[in-house]
Amino acid sequence: MTQDRYAVIMAGGKGERFWPLSTTRSPKQVLKLFGSKSLLQLAIERLNGLVPPENIFVVTSAELVEATAQGAPELPKANIIGEPFGRDTAAAVGLGAALVKARNPEAAFCVVTADHLIGDLDVFQTTLRESMQLAVEQDVLITMGISPNFPSTGFGYIESGESVSHDGEIAFFNAERFVEKPDLATAETYVDSGNFYWNSGMFVWSVKAILSSLEAHHEPVAAMANAMLEHVGKDTFDAALAEEYGKIDKISIDFAIMEKANNIIMAKGTFRWDDVGSWPALQEHFPADVKGNVVLGECESLDSTRNIVVSEERLTALIGVNDLVVVQAANATLVCAKDRAQDVKAIVQSLQKRGGYDGLL
């Protein structure tokens, strides 16, 4: 049955939040931040035994197709699809649906991201397998909710409703409500309530279910997907995609569908999950030294605590500094207060405006 399972890996990240190590040419998903493998490679490996490589599509930006293909040699090159420009996740999902439909209009597929870290592989695969089974049996849209282990203000939440009966290990619930990133007090009430889950941005559905839902709730993306269907595998694909993407607006799949549809089911994900959203996330994934410093690379420090140092090309020396992120890349070095890591994006944008830094961004 694995030939009926497909996967669309969304790998369109611009990598701004991991600047200066990540750049538009080398975004977060292709960085080997976590050992010898990139996040994209890890994402592909996680599908091993569940979705055959020829059924895995990667949607990335056109300029990253080469780098992505090189980083994913186990996939057919034709499965690496480059978007001419970003149109957010609804478009990427619609495009993925067209790619899968061209192969098998009856199939279910999962949408996973290339820039998350996921643990407990068995649980993850069981969750996806049972979700795909449910998705071919029923006309539902399945979203992955992650059991929260702390009141994060960095993620959106899904409120779960009635349990959905199902033959398997994984718990499914009706998805009652999607909420945006909350403040801390609200996040605490969510976590205490026991029926709020982190919105992971991973989905499972049949081609039919997602296309009919797009038709109903956000028709332009459905039209794009239908138009693209006849170009799949042909030389006309890139030109058609540029034309069709030109007709649609940027909108996330959450806004376009998830907050509107009423056939949404949440799979309860009990595997470890982190979106590795910015530099401080590294401290969740690497051991700290006795002073609380997390160091990737070479660092000499004196009276310095709780810093995150990425210094793989050159030595970093710290004296009397605390709670900093210090990242040395080939052509730039970032020194950032740890609680300001979300503003790395702002620096990148500011450099873009100023101009003259193309090679660094």
Added chain:
Amino acid sequence: MTQDRYAVIMAGGKGERFWPLSTTRSPKQVLKLFGSKSLLQLAIERLNGLVPPENIFVVTSAELVEATAQGAPELPKANIIGEPFGRDTAAAVGLGAALVKARNPEAAFCVVTADHLIGDLDVFQTTLRESMQLAVEQDVLITMGISPNFPSTGFGYIESGESVSHDGEIAFFNAERFVEKPDLATAETYVDSGNFYWNSGMFVWSVKAILSSLEAHHEPVAAMANAMLEHVGKDTFDAALAEEYGKIDKISIDFAIMEKANNIIMAKGTFRWDDVGSWPALQEHFPADVKGNVVLGECESLDSTRNIVVSEERLTALIGVNDLVVVQAANATLVCAKDRAQDVKAIVQSLQKRGGYDGLL
């Protein structure tokens, strides 16, 4: 009369306090931190018109002779003298006295350093000129005291006594007392008193006066100087210097002579002077931006104030950080709390102990 004036420039600094930009192979005095010229070049230029180039000797470490000669093309190569190992300033002064005596036993010479920044060139030259005049006329040791413009705890002080009558513009006083670096309260009383001056480490004396003073107060250095006299300009010089330096202890000219002799006169230096002792000194010599950041090179910053950034090879980006020193060098980057800049030395020593960083130190 200029042919009777000589100068010995002490350029033996190890450059630890300006690491990682300065290294043992490229110490502070040869760095071009202050525009297009190194501190050594500036030191030589300051003697222009006062001491002819052929009468200027530079005493540095043996391993820096080549780099120093290249950085000082206006001097005869033979005037760049390399010490086989450091024996502190008394030895360098004794060696300088031997070098000058070999040319003219009746001459006076000044001892200046290669790692200070000095302003008000006219005042500086007048001070040296009148000091050299006094030094050939009288059997005195002249030290340069600098009128303090703040209660520095980073310098030693000289207490001035009776005024010395003299035909010229510069004020001379008997030097009553040399004191080590004081605490802040003591420094404040010094500055308030009006008769304490910063000990600049610059001197003027005749060959006769300094050699007889060394004979009286620190005989081993006088013996070394006398022994070296016959080797000046000969092939035997380097071997003899290694042998003679091997016989003497490390001692500063302050301890060996200045705190003991009773024929010491202080020239009142009213020129601007800074020993540029560590990274924060840069803020005295370069303008700050509106946020108080002093930047040499390329820096993009967001909500960051009062930082010192030296980033001539690569971009530095700062987010939400204050009062840091950030220095990017070819193979290492330093991130240091500004009030901990004196500990740069400790990091260098720690890296030396650890080993494997020879190219960086």
